[in-house]
Amino acid sequence: MQERDTDLLVVGSGIAGCAAALAGARAGADVTLATKASQPEDSTSYWAQGGVAVSRGDPEAFKQDIIAASDGLADPEAVDVLVSEADEAVRDVFVDTLDVDFDENGEAPDYGREAAHSEARILHVDASTGKHVLAPFLNHLQDHDRVEVLEDTAALDLVTHEGRVHGAMLERDGELVPCYAGATVLATGGIGACYQRSTNPPTSTGDGIAMAALAGADVEDMEYVQFHPTAFAGEDAADQGTFLLSEAVRGEGALLRNGEGERFMPDYHADAELAPRDVVARAVKDERERTGEVTLDVSPLDFAGEFPDLQAECENRGVDPANGIPVAPAEHFLCGGIDVDTEGRASLDRLFAVGECARTGVHGANRLASTSLLEGLVFGLRAGEAAAGFEAERVEAPELLDSDPDLPESFAAEKFVRLRRVMDEFAGIERTPEDLTRAAGVLRRLKGEIDAYTRTRTSRSLYELRGACVSALLVTRAAAENEQSRGCHHIADEEGAAVDAD
Structure with missing residues (x-):
C-alpha cells in the first residue's frame, strides 16, 4: 500500500459503513472504504437475521416501542430521526438502489413481528436478511466511480492534530501507511470478541471505539451490553x-x-x-x-x-x-459507544461514527429487535452526507513500528482467553459492584502488558487485542459508575461468587 489522500475515509463495511460511503459519494466526495473484512461474512451486518423494522406510516407507534424497550432511556430526538426517516431510507437504498426482494404475502410485504414490537412492521428475507442486503450493497460500492474499497485492511490508529482527526493509519499484509482524509467515519461494529459466547463474527474487536477513546473522543453508555436470549x-x-x-x-x-x-x-x-x-x-x-x-x-x-x-x-x-x-x-449488541449527534459527529473535529460502534441514543438501556440495520442505514446516510465536503490535510502521522516477526503467535490468543474469562465471569448478564471492581483490576493489568508490546512492535492481532481490552475496560468502568439497574445493565441482588480470573 501507499500513502493516500481522500475526501472521506470510512472504516468498516457493514450496513452503516456502506451507507456512509454511499451518501458521501452521492454528495460528491471521493471515498475510501477500508475494511478488515475479506468477504461479507466477516461483517456483523451479514448475520442480521430478523430484518429491518420500518414505521409503516405510524412513526409515533414505532417510537413508543423503541422507548419502551430502551427502559425509558432512549434519546427522543434521535428516535424521532430514526422513525421519521426509516421508510424513505429503506425504500431509497434497499429497494430502489439495491433491488432487494423482501418477502411478500401475496402482493403485499410480509411484515414480521418480534419481541417488544406492538405490531408487525419488520421487512425480511427469510431469516437471513443481513446477507441479502449487505452483499448487493458491497457490490454496488465496488462498481461506484467515487468509491475505492480496500479489503483486508485494518485501521490501527487515528491520525490527529490539535483535536482534529486527519485520517487513520492503515495496515495490510504487514505494511503500515497513513490515509489522510478530510473526514473520517468509524463504522467498525461491536465488541463481541470480549465474550466467549457471541453472535458477532471474530472481527468484532472494538477497534473503532478504542481508537476514538484513546484519541480523546467522548464515549457513553458502554455498560449497556445486550445479550440475545436464544443462541444455539x-x-x-x-x-x-x-x-x-x-x-x-x-x-x-x-x-x-x-x-x-x-x-x-x-x-x-x-x-x-x-x-x-x-x-x-x-x-x-x-x-x-x-x-x-x-x-x-x-x-x-x-x-x-x-x-x-x-x-x-x-x-x-x-x-x-x-x-x-x-x-x-x-453477547449480541453494544447499545453504547462513541458519543455522536444526529449526524454522526463525535466530540473530535471531523470524526464521525455510525452503527454499533456509535452511541446515537436510540437504544438507551436495551435495543429493540430489528433496529440495528435501520440505525446503521439511517445514521450512516446522515453521517456520510455531513462528512462530505472536507479536504484532506497532511499532518505528522503516528510512528507505528513495522510488524515484528518475533511476536509470538500465541500471545494475542492467550490474552484473549484471559480477557473473555474476566468479562464472562464479572461483566456479563448480571453484575455486582464487587465483581466489576475485580474485572477492572484484571483488565488494567492486562492492558499494561499489551501496552508494553505496542511500544516496541506492531501487528494487527496485537492492536485488535488492544481494542478489545480498552473496550472491555470502558464497559466495566461505566458499569461500576452506574448504580441503577436498567435494561441490559442488571445489578444482581447478591454478591457474585469470587473467581480467580488471573
Whole structure:
C-alpha cells in the first residue's frame, strides 16, 4: 500500500459503513472504504437475521416501542430521526438502489413481528436478511466511480492534530501507511470478541471505539451490553461456535421450555416470549441454572418452511428442531459507544461514527429487535452526507513500528482467553459492584502488558487485542459508575461468587 489522500475515509463495511460511503459519494466526495473484512461474512451486518423494522406510516407507534424497550432511556430526538426517516431510507437504498426482494404475502410485504414490537412492521428475507442486503450493497460500492474499497485492511490508529482527526493509519499484509482524509467515519461494529459466547463474527474487536477513546473522543453508555436470549447451545457450540435463533421464530409462535419441559416466560413477563430481550435473556439464564437447559420449541410453526436457513443449520449440527433446539444467551449488541449527534459527529473535529460502534441514543438501556440495520442505514446516510465536503490535510502521522516477526503467535490468543474469562465471569448478564471492581483490576493489568508490546512492535492481532481490552475496560468502568439497574445493565441482588480470573 501507499500513502493516500481522500475526501472521506470510512472504516468498516457493514450496513452503516456502506451507507456512509454511499451518501458521501452521492454528495460528491471521493471515498475510501477500508475494511478488515475479506468477504461479507466477516461483517456483523451479514448475520442480521430478523430484518429491518420500518414505521409503516405510524412513526409515533414505532417510537413508543423503541422507548419502551430502551427502559425509558432512549434519546427522543434521535428516535424521532430514526422513525421519521426509516421508510424513505429503506425504500431509497434497499429497494430502489439495491433491488432487494423482501418477502411478500401475496402482493403485499410480509411484515414480521418480534419481541417488544406492538405490531408487525419488520421487512425480511427469510431469516437471513443481513446477507441479502449487505452483499448487493458491497457490490454496488465496488462498481461506484467515487468509491475505492480496500479489503483486508485494518485501521490501527487515528491520525490527529490539535483535536482534529486527519485520517487513520492503515495496515495490510504487514505494511503500515497513513490515509489522510478530510473526514473520517468509524463504522467498525461491536465488541463481541470480549465474550466467549457471541453472535458477532471474530472481527468484532472494538477497534473503532478504542481508537476514538484513546484519541480523546467522548464515549457513553458502554455498560449497556445486550445479550440475545436464544443462541444455539448444542454440544458442538463450544467448538464450532454458536449461531442465532432469530426472535422472528418466537414472533411466529415458538415457545421457550426449561429442562423440565415447562414453558416459563409467562411467569417472568406479561408479554412472555415477546418480552424485551434483556428480560428474556435473564430468564433463560436463570432457568438453565435451575433446570439444566432451555430449549426453543418450534412445534407450533412450520419451522422448516418459514426458516429454511435455520433448519439447515440445525441439521448441520445434528439437531432435530422437532425435538427442541437448545439455546442460551450470548453477547449480541453494544447499545453504547462513541458519543455522536444526529449526524454522526463525535466530540473530535471531523470524526464521525455510525452503527454499533456509535452511541446515537436510540437504544438507551436495551435495543429493540430489528433496529440495528435501520440505525446503521439511517445514521450512516446522515453521517456520510455531513462528512462530505472536507479536504484532506497532511499532518505528522503516528510512528507505528513495522510488524515484528518475533511476536509470538500465541500471545494475542492467550490474552484473549484471559480477557473473555474476566468479562464472562464479572461483566456479563448480571453484575455486582464487587465483581466489576475485580474485572477492572484484571483488565488494567492486562492492558499494561499489551501496552508494553505496542511500544516496541506492531501487528494487527496485537492492536485488535488492544481494542478489545480498552473496550472491555470502558464497559466495566461505566458499569461500576452506574448504580441503577436498567435494561441490559442488571445489578444482581447478591454478591457474585469470587473467581480467580488471573
